[in-house]
Amino acid sequence: xxxxxxxxxxxxxxxGENATMNCSYKTSINNLQWYRQNSGRGLVHLILIRSNExxxxxxxxxxxLDTSKKSSSLLITASRAADTASYFCATDDQGAQKLVFxxxxxxxxxx
Amino acid sequence: EAQVTxxxxxxxxxxxxxxxxxxxxxxxxxxxxWYRQDPGLGLRQIYYSMNVEVTDKGDVPEGYKVSRxxxxxxxxxxxxxxxxQTSLYFCASSSRTxxxxxxxxxxxxxxxx
Numbered sequence: 001x002x003x004x005x006x007x008x009x010x011x012x013x014x015x016g017e018n019a020t021m022n023c024s025y026k027t028s029i030n031n032l033q034w035y036r037q038n039s040g041r042g043l044v045h046l047i048l049i050r051s052n053e054x055x056x057x058x059x060x061x062x063x064x065l066d067t068s069k070k071s072s073s074l075l076i077t078a079s080r081a082a083d084t085a086s087y088f089c090a091t092d093d094q095g096a097q098k099l100v101f102x103x104x105x106x107x108x109x110x111x
Numbered sequence: 112e113a114q115v116t117x118x119x120x121x122x123x124x125x126x127x128x129x130x131x132x133x134x135x136x137x138x139x140x141x142x143x144x145w146y147r148q149d150p151g152l153g154l155r156q157i158y159y160s161m162n163v164e165v166t167d168k169g170d171v172p173e174g175y176k177v178s179r180x181x182x183x184x185x186x187x188x189x190x191x192x193x194x195x196q197t198s199l200y201f202c203a204s205s206s207r208t209x210x211x212x213x214x215x216x217x218x219x220x221x222x223x224x
Contacts, residue, residue, distance in 0.1 A: 030210055042115075042201060042215040043154075088154070092210035098144065098156040098169055099209055 006089060006102040014110050019076045021105040023089030024069075030092055032065055032072050033099070037086045046074075046087075079109045113138045117202050117216035124192055125224050132187045132219050134202030140214070142205045143185040147171065147198040148218075154201070159209070160185055192223040 007022045025032070031050045035043040049056045049065045049072065056063045062075040076083055086106045090099040115136045124130055136143065144159035146169075156169030160179040174196055176188040185204075189196060200219045205211035 033212070035213075035215075040199065040218065040220070042217045043203075043213070045212045045214070048212055090213075092208075096156075096169075097142075097159050097161065097167070097209045099154075099213060101154040103151075103153050 006087070006105045008105060009103065010106045010108070012108040012110060013079060015079060015081055017079055019079050019083070019107055019109075021074045021087050021107070023072045023074070023102055025072075025089075025091045025100075026070065027091075027093075029067070032063075033090045033092075034061075034063060034072075034074050035088045035090060035101075037088065037104070039085075043088065076107075079107075081109050081111055083107060084109045113214070115202055115204055115214050115216040117200075117219050119219060120217060121220050123222045123224065126193055127191050130189050130192060130221075132189075132200060132202075132221070134185045134187065134216060135183050136185075136202075136204040136214065137183065138204065138206075138214065139182065140204040141182070141207050142209065142211065143179065144169070144203050144209070144213075145175070145177065145185070145187050146201045146203065148201065149198050157187070157200075161208075189221075192221075194223050197221060197223050 033048045034046040037043045060077045065072045086104040088104045090101045118133045141162045145157040146154045148154045155171050158177040160166045202216040203213040205213050
C-alpha cells in the first residue's frame with residue numbers, strides 16, 4: 001500500500017518565496033528520503049533523514065521529521081524558477097526491499 | 112561520472128513483440144531495481160536485485176522478467192508486451208539496499224500499440 005502521501009498535490013508560488021511540502025506515512029521507518037523529478041525525467045535524490053533525526057539541512061533545503069506523527073516536511077527557501085518540479089517523499093519498506101513513494105507535490109515557481 | 116544509464120529512452124512497439132530495456136550503473140552498486148510510473152498510480156516497483164544472480168518480485172511483476180548476470184547490468188525484459196505496459200520506466204541503483212540513496216536512470220518511455 002502507498003505509504004508516503006504528499007500535501008499539497010500542487011503548489012504555485014512566486015520566485016523568492018519559500019515552499020513547504022508535507023508528507024505523511026503509515027508505518028515505522030528507518031529513514032525517509034525526498035526526491036525531485038523534472039517533467040518526465042529521472043528522480044534526483046535531495047536528502048535523506050534518519051528516524052533518529054528531527055531536522056536536516058542541505059543548502060536551501062530543510063527537512064523535518066516527526067516520527068510520533070509519522071510526518072515529514074520539505075522546505076525550499078528563496079525559491080527559483082529552476083526549482084519547478086515534482087517532489088516526492090519515499091520511505092523504505094525493508095521487508096520488501098523497496099522504496100514506497102507518495103504521489104508527489106507539483107511545485108511551480110512563477111518568475 | 113557516476114550514473115545510471117537506460118536504453119532506449121523512447122520506444123514505440125506493437126503488442127507481442129519482445130523487447131528489452133537495458134540498465135547499467137558504473138558505481139559498483141549491489142542493489143538495483145525497476146519502477147514504472149503511471150499517472151494517478153505513482154511509482155511502483157516491478158523487480159529488484161540485491162546482487163548478482165539474486166532477483167525478486169516487486170509490486171507489479173506480471174508480464175516482466177529480469178536478469179542480473181553482471182553487477183553493473185539489470186535488463187528489463189517484456190516477453191510479450193501489451194498496451195497496459197505503456198508507461199514510463201525507471202531503473203535505480205544503490206550501494207546495498209532499498210534504504211540507501213537511490214540513483215535513478217533518465218527513464219524509458221514505452222508505448223505499446
